[in-house]
Structures are given as C-alpha cells and as structure tokens.
Amino acid sequence: MVDYILEMHNITKTFPGVKALSQVNFKVERGEIHCLIGENGAGKSTLMKVLSGVYRYGEYEGDIVYDGKVQQFNKINDSVDAGIAIIYQELALFPDLSVYENIYMGNEVKANGVINWNKTIVKAKEMLDKVNLKVNPETLIKDLGVGKQQLVEIAKALSKHVKLLILDEPTAALNEDDSENLLELIKQLKQQGITCIMISHKLKEVVAIADKATILRDGQTICTLEKDEIEERTIIKHMVGREISDIYPKRPEKNIGDRVLELHNWSAYDPQLGRAVVKKADLYVRKGEIIGLAGLMGSGRTELALSIFGNPKNYKLQGDLVLNGQPQTFKHTSDAIEAGIAYVTEDRKGNGLFLLQDITQNVSAAKLTGISNKGIINDNEEIKVAEHYKQALHIKASSIEQLVGKLSGGNQQKVSLGKWLFVGPNILILDEPTRGIDVGAKFEIYTVMNELIDKGMSIIMISSELGEVLGMSDRVYVMAEGEIKGELSAERADQEKIMELATQ
Amino acid sequence: MKFVNEARTLIKDNIRDYGMYIALFIIMLTFNFLTDGLFMSSRNISNLIDSAGYIAVLAVGMTLVIVIRHIDLSVGYVAGFLGAIAAILLMQHGVPVYLTIPIILGIGIVIGLFNGFLIAQIGIPAFVASLAGMLIFRGALLQVTEGTGTIIIQNATFNALGNGFIPSITEVGGLHLLSLIVGLLGIGFYIYGELKTRHDKQKYNFEVVSFGIFLLKLIFVSAIIGYLTWILAGYNGFSWTMMIVLAVVVIYHFISTKTVLGRQIYAVGSNPEAAHLSGINVKKITYLVMASMSMLAALSGILYTARLQSATTTAGMLFELDAIAAAYVGGVSSAGGVGKVTGAIIGAIVMASLTSGMNLLGVGISYQYMIRGAVLAGAVIFDVITRKKSK
Structure with a gap:
C-alpha cells in the first residue's frame, strides 16, 4: 500500500470569469520529490494556494487529504501548523532584518512572551547548518544574494518542522552554481524524510531530480509521470498538448x-x-x-x-x-x-493601472488631451473612447464604470493595452x-x-x-x-x- | 412603482455620496428639534457659515493634498502667521487692502512651493516636512507679534471679509434683495447645468435617468438652495465669507472634476508610478497641490483675522487638525486617489454644525470634543464599510 502524504481530490477553483482549476487530482507520496509542471497560467500556483490555505476551505470545491485526514485550512497558519511550507518565487523576507530574525519571524523563541535572542541565534545557526549556508546569522537579508536568501527561506521552513516543502520555481532567479546547490539540498532533505513539491519550468532540472512529475494544462491534471517516464520530450508533449x-x-x-x-x-x-x-x-x-x-x-x-x-x-x-x-x-x-512610444508594463497592478478608478478613467489616463479641449474634459467623448476599446478588445466587464481593480487579470491587461492604443503610438x-x-x-x-x-x-x-x-x-x-x-x-x-x- | 425602484437603486448605488448629505440633514433636523427651531434660525445659520468658512477653505485644499497621499500640518500656523502679516501690512505700513490680499496669497503660494520642493524634489515625507513648517511658522507668528502682542485691525473693508455682508441694495418685504438675486442666480445656473449635461448625454445616446427622477432632483436641490437663501435673506443676507467659500468650492470642484489637471491629480493619488509611466509629471502635480494648499491657508488666515478684527499670537492653532477631520468626514481616503471637494465642504459644515448645535444646547466642552471625535470615527467607519461593499 502506497503511503500518500497528500491527496488532493477533484479540486475546482473559479475566479470571476475564469475557471482556474477544474477537477484537479494530485497525489504525493511520502518522502518523494514531486515536480509540478505546466505553462504559465496552467494553474500550478493556484493549486498550491489552495493547498496552503491562501484560498480558505469553502472557497474551492474538492477535498484535501493530508497525513490521512481531510483538512480544512482556513488560513495560512493552519497549513503551517500541519507542517506544510511554501516558498514563493518572490521571497517573503524582511530585507532590513537579520537572518536569525527572519528565520524565527512569527515563530519566536520566547519564554512568557519575552524573546530570548541568544537562544534564537543559537537555534538559527543550527538551521543554517542544515541548509549548508555559512553566513553570520546577524547579517542583514538585503546584504545576501538571492540564492542565499532562498536558503534562509528554507531554513525558516525547517525551523517550523516542515513535513511537506513546496518550492515555487526556486531556481528561476538563480545562477547555475546556486541552482545546483539548491537541488543538492533538496535531495538531502529528502533523505531526512521531508517530502518536496517543486514547481519548475526548467525541464532539465526536473529530469535530474524528480521522482514523479504531474503535468497541469489549462487548469486540469493531464497525467502523472513515473520516474522512468520523465523525459523532456514527453513533458513538453503533455504540457503543450497542441501544435x-x-x-x-x-x-x-x-x-x-x-x-x-x-x-x-x-x-x-x-x-x-x-x-x-x-x-x-x-x-x-x-x-x-x-x-x-x-x-x-x-x-x-x-x-x-x-x-x-x-x-x-x-x-x-x-x-x-x-x-x-x-x-x-x-x-x-x-x-x-x-x-x-508606448510602454505596457509587466506589473499592471503595481505601476500600470489605477485600480481604484474605473475603466473609463484608466483608458484615457495617458492621453487626456485626446478627450479634452483647452484643459477641460469632455466626459461624453471620454465615455465614447472607453466604450470603443471595451468593444474592440473584448473587455469583459459589467460596464465601463467598473473599477479596474475588480477585473480579472486578462481583462486588466486589455484595459492596460487599450490605454496605450488610445495614445496612438x-x-x-x-x-x-x-x-x-x-x-x-x-x-x-x-x-x-x-x-x-x-x-x-x-x-x-x-x-x-x-x-x-x-x-x-x-x-x-x-x-x-x-x-x-x-x-x-x-x-x-x-x-x-x-x-x-x-x-x- | 418603476419610479420608486429607480430611485431606490440610484440611492443604493450612490450611498457613499449621499450618506454625508443625509447625515448632515439628520444632524441639522435633530438640533433644530432640540433647540425649538433656534438652530435653523437666520442668525444662527449665518453665524455657522461664517465660523466654518476659514476651516472650509482649508479642508478643500487638504482634500487634494490627501488625495495625492500627502498631508500638510503647517496650514494652521501658516494661516496664523500670514494673518498677522496682513495685519502688519495694513496697520503698520498702510498698504491698501486690494494690495494686501494678493501679497498675502502670493506669500502663501511661495510657502507652498517650498513645501513642494521639500516633498517632491528632496523626497522628505510630507508629514515631517510640514511638521517642521508648523514649528517654524508658529515661531514666526510669535516673532512678528512679539513687540505688539495682538494687532487690532481698524480697516472696515478688510474686516468685512470676516464679518460683513454683501450690500442689500434694497429690501423686499424685509428680505435682502441682492442675496435673493444671488440665490435665484444660483438656482438658475444649477438648473441650466443639469439640463445641459442631460442634453449632451442624450446627444451621445447615453443612458440618462428617467425624467421623473431628474425633475425630482432638480426640484429638491433648488428647494434647498431657495430655503437657505430665504433664511439668510431674512437676516443680513449672504456674508462675504460665504461668497468667498462658495467661489473657492465652485472653482476647485470644477478643476477637480472637469479638467485635465484634476484628472492628473487623482491619477497621481491613485498610483503615482502608473501616473509617471502615463506621462504625467508627478513632481509638478505635487508642487501645484502643495502651493494651492498654502494659498488657501493664506486665505484662511485672512478670513480668520478679519473675523476677529485682529491678529493674535495664537491664531491658527489646531486649524490643521480641524481641516483634516473635515476632509475625512467628507470621505477622503488616505490610501490616495479618492475624495471630493464637495465632500470636504460638507465635512466642514457637519463639524461646524456639531459645534454650533452643542453650544446652543449648552453641552460642556469636554463632551463636545468626545462627540466630535466619535462623529469623525463614525464617518470614516461608514466610508470604509460602504467602500468594501461597492462594486
């Protein structure tokens, strides 16, 4: 009988207008390195957010069986308490705090509510040894390279007695040496009995390290490959699934x-x-x-x-x-x-759109002269412009008065595009x-x-x-x-x- | 039935905008009931508006400052200091009023540009920069009034700005004629504006509210303006303070809602980086908004000094907090990009009504502060909750 640490059954998650996951099944055996593969937007990150409790129990359909029990995570801490840790691509460290402060952030070493800093440092050193990171624990995070920061994140997870470690594209930002170190560490952790789910786009790594690989496409599970089936060509075929x-x-x-x-x-x-x-x-x-x-x-x-x-x-x-x-x-x-020249930013929420303003005001923002006369805005002309781009770009929204922050990613991107097309570059x-x-x-x-x-x-x-x-x-x-x-x-x-x- | 349904959805969709007006309405009715009609008497309303004036102009400017995610704590003592300078120019140097006022407003603009320089160019947080300004101008106020103490102003024209009323020309049945004409003109402009907007929308084939609702709104707003005019015309008519505040509100409302500049201000507040990438000069907008704030602080100083008919050593104390409170009651958001000039003015009137009403009822000053604090918190809570629910 196979011992599964994690079984996710028929997980379905819908966002307004988009079905991100549809009846996804995903099983991970205890002690294996399991890679989760798929194109951008295939639903990998959403699946992991469901698992870690970012989307609360009830916000998705289906069951999560972890450690033999059906789990109902209502917040991220619930999954952390159960021994699940996720390390995201964008690291969640505090750059102006030291390594040891970061490792024990939210999990402080304390007695009667008072933090014992000396003990913290000693314990942090132990954790750093486990991840083969040789730095002074008092170093500030911002003074470390990305590769080392990643190791600090893993040390942080280990300090919480992690059983299931999830890594979201851990090597995306690393150079080759750091990547190799990291993969080596993952293998070591496996020997210590830690199960690892790794999301990766780098197929060579997957072939090198994975015991199993599950492939997602368009929010559905396509297949799970066994160790001897994991080959780059097979993966690509399943990933793309079309010409x-x-x-x-x-x-x-x-x-x-x-x-x-x-x-x-x-x-x-x-x-x-x-x-x-x-x-x-x-x-x-x-x-x-x-x-x-x-x-x-x-x-x-x-x-x-x-x-x-x-x-x-x-x-x-x-x-x-x-x-x-x-x-x-x-x-x-x-x-x-x-x-x-027009520039449509990669970070549409951060520096592309005015999320608290409606579609109309976003579309006109880069060319206010196009809807005004001597500095005075013609509201009606503006509405006409917004309606035009809503139709031309098939922006799905209840009306042009909808706030852009409430739209789906694809529709936000279209608003962003519409804004720059109106400039006429x-x-x-x-x-x-x-x-x-x-x-x-x-x-x-x-x-x-x-x-x-x-x-x-x-x-x-x-x-x-x-x-x-x-x-x-x-x-x-x-x-x-x-x-x-x-x-x-x-x-x-x-x-x-x-x-x-x-x-x- | 259809009519009622339309009205209901309209109110539901705009509850955030209408909420303040409804609150003001309830506050006024309650006080009027508790004071047996004293609150809505000609005399009290006239006083209330004059006493709210110097805070109201600050609240208008402060709203825009908060919209672009900054704050200006220096406005109180800038107002106090410039009020004292105005008094000195008038009384000690014999500068005529028509020169004094533009000079004072000009100094205000210069002070604001300097604040803008610190914030936009050097990159100091607005809170710190204006806190420094607050201390500096407090000192400056003490400095210029050190030798003389309180400076009494004996210039009728200047003092009229804070106490005087527009001339009556003649009285009709005991009512102030010019005020009546101004009120009627106001109603006329309002109806014309609404008709034109509706007509333009129809020209573009956009949806408009049904004629019944439209008419109801016209009659309702016109009735309120008419009622206020009638009340005020029965006493001394419209005050100069009121005319100045009205002018400020109309100009700022127009700029913030109808012009490219206004749109740029809200874009900067909503997302400064996106605004920069949209070709908007964020620094320039910061300069402009800070300059406008200090100019309005200068105006506030003029109104306050004229109202007291003297420049005192403590003038301007805590104005900034009253202005900030009024702006928040009026629905501005510290997250930036949200807030209306008309909201600020309602916020200022709400706060002034509370003070005036509680004074009439003889509520102790200790309770007055607590109640005003509670109203401020309540207004912001209402705002946050309705915003979460909005689409």
Whole structure:
C-alpha cells in the first residue's frame, strides 16, 4: 500500500470569469520529490494556494487529504501548523532584518512572551547548518544574494518542522552554481524524510531530480509521470498538448519597412543599485515588425525598455537613441509618449493601472488631451473612447464604470493595452504581455498585436515564455546580464539557441 | 412603482455620496428639534457659515493634498502667521487692502512651493516636512507679534471679509434683495447645468435617468438652495465669507472634476508610478497641490483675522487638525486617489454644525470634543464599510 502524504481530490477553483482549476487530482507520496509542471497560467500556483490555505476551505470545491485526514485550512497558519511550507518565487523576507530574525519571524523563541535572542541565534545557526549556508546569522537579508536568501527561506521552513516543502520555481532567479546547490539540498532533505513539491519550468532540472512529475494544462491534471517516464520530450508533449500554430495566430503577410528605432552603444547605469543595468546595447526595430526581447528574469529587459521610455527611474544614460533617423533625448515619459512610444508594463497592478478608478478613467489616463479641449474634459467623448476599446478588445466587464481593480487579470491587461492604443503610438513596447492570463485572453492579445503591425506599428515584446517569443517575433534579441548577447532571425531561432544565449 | 425602484437603486448605488448629505440633514433636523427651531434660525445659520468658512477653505485644499497621499500640518500656523502679516501690512505700513490680499496669497503660494520642493524634489515625507513648517511658522507668528502682542485691525473693508455682508441694495418685504438675486442666480445656473449635461448625454445616446427622477432632483436641490437663501435673506443676507467659500468650492470642484489637471491629480493619488509611466509629471502635480494648499491657508488666515478684527499670537492653532477631520468626514481616503471637494465642504459644515448645535444646547466642552471625535470615527467607519461593499 502506497503511503500518500497528500491527496488532493477533484479540486475546482473559479475566479470571476475564469475557471482556474477544474477537477484537479494530485497525489504525493511520502518522502518523494514531486515536480509540478505546466505553462504559465496552467494553474500550478493556484493549486498550491489552495493547498496552503491562501484560498480558505469553502472557497474551492474538492477535498484535501493530508497525513490521512481531510483538512480544512482556513488560513495560512493552519497549513503551517500541519507542517506544510511554501516558498514563493518572490521571497517573503524582511530585507532590513537579520537572518536569525527572519528565520524565527512569527515563530519566536520566547519564554512568557519575552524573546530570548541568544537562544534564537543559537537555534538559527543550527538551521543554517542544515541548509549548508555559512553566513553570520546577524547579517542583514538585503546584504545576501538571492540564492542565499532562498536558503534562509528554507531554513525558516525547517525551523517550523516542515513535513511537506513546496518550492515555487526556486531556481528561476538563480545562477547555475546556486541552482545546483539548491537541488543538492533538496535531495538531502529528502533523505531526512521531508517530502518536496517543486514547481519548475526548467525541464532539465526536473529530469535530474524528480521522482514523479504531474503535468497541469489549462487548469486540469493531464497525467502523472513515473520516474522512468520523465523525459523532456514527453513533458513538453503533455504540457503543450497542441501544435504551436494553434496558440499563435498566423499573420497574413509581412510588410516590413524602414528602421524606426535604433539604439547605438546604449548603456544605463542605475545609481540606486550602483551598477549598470543595460550595457552597450545595439538594436533596431523596423516598421511593421515584432521584435522579441528574450532572456531570464533580471537580465535587463525591463530596464532597457524603461531607459527608452523617457527614463522614469532616472538611470544615467549613455549612447544614442535614434528615432526615425533623428537622435532623441527624452526628459520625461511624456516626451517619449509624445514621440510615439508606448510602454505596457509587466506589473499592471503595481505601476500600470489605477485600480481604484474605473475603466473609463484608466483608458484615457495617458492621453487626456485626446478627450479634452483647452484643459477641460469632455466626459461624453471620454465615455465614447472607453466604450470603443471595451468593444474592440473584448473587455469583459459589467460596464465601463467598473473599477479596474475588480477585473480579472486578462481583462486588466486589455484595459492596460487599450490605454496605450488610445495614445496612438508608432512603437509599442509590451513587457510580458500575457503573464498570468488565461489562454483565451492570450490568443486575443496576440491577434490584436498582429492587427497592429498590419497597420504599420512596430512592437517590442519582452517575454519570458519562449513559446511566445518564437511564435510571435520576426526577430529575437536575447539579453543576459544587461547585455544583448545575440540576435536571431525567426527562422534561425529555437528554444535551445535562445536559452544558450540567455544563460551565457 | 418603476419610479420608486429607480430611485431606490440610484440611492443604493450612490450611498457613499449621499450618506454625508443625509447625515448632515439628520444632524441639522435633530438640533433644530432640540433647540425649538433656534438652530435653523437666520442668525444662527449665518453665524455657522461664517465660523466654518476659514476651516472650509482649508479642508478643500487638504482634500487634494490627501488625495495625492500627502498631508500638510503647517496650514494652521501658516494661516496664523500670514494673518498677522496682513495685519502688519495694513496697520503698520498702510498698504491698501486690494494690495494686501494678493501679497498675502502670493506669500502663501511661495510657502507652498517650498513645501513642494521639500516633498517632491528632496523626497522628505510630507508629514515631517510640514511638521517642521508648523514649528517654524508658529515661531514666526510669535516673532512678528512679539513687540505688539495682538494687532487690532481698524480697516472696515478688510474686516468685512470676516464679518460683513454683501450690500442689500434694497429690501423686499424685509428680505435682502441682492442675496435673493444671488440665490435665484444660483438656482438658475444649477438648473441650466443639469439640463445641459442631460442634453449632451442624450446627444451621445447615453443612458440618462428617467425624467421623473431628474425633475425630482432638480426640484429638491433648488428647494434647498431657495430655503437657505430665504433664511439668510431674512437676516443680513449672504456674508462675504460665504461668497468667498462658495467661489473657492465652485472653482476647485470644477478643476477637480472637469479638467485635465484634476484628472492628473487623482491619477497621481491613485498610483503615482502608473501616473509617471502615463506621462504625467508627478513632481509638478505635487508642487501645484502643495502651493494651492498654502494659498488657501493664506486665505484662511485672512478670513480668520478679519473675523476677529485682529491678529493674535495664537491664531491658527489646531486649524490643521480641524481641516483634516473635515476632509475625512467628507470621505477622503488616505490610501490616495479618492475624495471630493464637495465632500470636504460638507465635512466642514457637519463639524461646524456639531459645534454650533452643542453650544446652543449648552453641552460642556469636554463632551463636545468626545462627540466630535466619535462623529469623525463614525464617518470614516461608514466610508470604509460602504467602500468594501461597492462594486
């Protein structure tokens, strides 16, 4: 009889307008390393949020059987008490506190309500030894690299006597050495009897480490592979489940014109980080083409985009930016907008949208002159504009007066896109345009992109999804560590070549 | 039946906006009942409006400051200090009133620009920057009044701003004619504006409320304006303070709801980073809002000094807290991006009504503070709850 530490039965979770999980079954044996695989938006993170109690019992359908008992987690602490710990991609540490304070945050070593700091430090050292991290526990978190911070997170989980450790893309932001260390540690933990669920996009890692792998697609369980079945090709087949041409709409015909934007020897120095974020980049964009900007997280793609788009982060810039043959300098984002550049941010909630305002006010925000006369707003004209984009982009909302914060991710992205289309740009920079949105909305956004270049717009698409980069781009630039490592034509580009350049 | 249903959904959808008006209405009715009609007497209403004036103008500016996620604690003593400067200019240097007022407003703007510089350019938190300003201007007020103590102002024109009334021209049946005309003009403008908005919407084929509801709203609001006019015209008519406050409210309401500048202010408050990426100059907006705040503080100082007919050494004390309270009662949110100028003015009137009503009833000052505190907390609680429920 197989000893399952975790069985999730028929889990269904719906958000307004989107079914994120549909009858998902997921079983994990005690003491194994189980990888959870799927495209962005396949439902992996949602499933883990259900498991950890972020979505309370009753907010989803189905049963969680953990340690032989049906569990009803009402808050995250319930799952922590049961021995489940999740380590997210975005680490939840306090940068201005020390390592030991972070490890015992929320789980303080205390007697009668008074914290015993000396004992805390001693115990923190033990935990650090367990994860093979050799740092002074009094070091501040912000002074550690990402790889070490991750180990601190794991040490924190161990301090809570974790039985089931969940890692959400733990190596996404790590370099190769740190990644290897981490995988080695996971194997060690397995020997100590800790079960591990690992979400990963890096299939090589999965093949190397997984005892089993479950694949999710569009919110459904596709299959669970046994150790000897885990191969990259098999995984991809199950992950995608369809030909690439189905996902990316075909473009009628290409009509590529002159260069509209060129960067020569373009560098950006971030005074806050104290280092260059873009180094001597050379690139050009022609009228009517889609440029893919590929690379790993932190490779400088967003920084490059911002440095072009009026430099809102006040980088020190060097080199030439040439627009339609004319050298340009932008003092403010408004200058860049004026010159016909638009930037759709990757972080639509953080710095893209006005969540407490309605669709109408969001759509008009970047071009208030378009709905006003001598500084006075024409409300009715504004409503007309908003209605237009609501229909053109198929924004699903009860009305244009709906607050943007209440919309689903895909619809928020469309509002964000609508806002920038209303500006009427020549060059549209899309930063992770389909992150966290469902497949249907993705297809709609791809279709819009094709329509736009058909009308003579140029698009720079920053994307971490290789499928998307390959499916949509005419040319691909690959960035790593702030440098453009290579340029590939659509015909020559494939996943391996891009990854090779991105990990140089 | 259809009519009642439409009215009901309309009220339900806008409960947050109407809530304050309803609360004010209830407060006024209650006091009027408890004081046997004394509260709504011509004289008391006239006094109430004048005593709320200098806080009301501050609350208007403070609302916009809070909308862009800042705060200005210096406004009280800026008002006190500039009031004293006005008195000095008038009494010791013989500067005429028509020059004094623009000079004082101008100094206010300069002070505000300096606050803006500290906040937007240097990046000091507004709370700290304006706390420093509060101390500095308190000192400055003591400094300029040190030699003289309280400065009595003997300038009838200036004092009229705080105590005087618009001229009557002639009286009709014991009523103040010019005030009646102003009131009727107000009603006329209101009806014209509403008709034009409705007409424009129809031109664009947008949905409008049914004619019955529209008419009811017109009659209701017109009746309120008419009633207030009638009450005030029976005493001394409209005061200059009231005319100034009205002008400030109309101008700020227009700017905040109908102009690109207003939209930019709310965008900055709603999400400063997104605003910057939308091409909005966040620094410029911060400068403007802080400058407007201090200009209104200068105006507040003028109104208060004129009302007392003198500049005192403690003028302006705690004005900032009254203004902040009024803004919050009026529905502004410290999370930014939410709050209306009209709300601020209602908030100021609610607070002034409480004071006035409780004074008439002879409620002790200790209870007055507690009750005002409770009303402030209650208003914000109501706001938070209705916001959670909204779509």
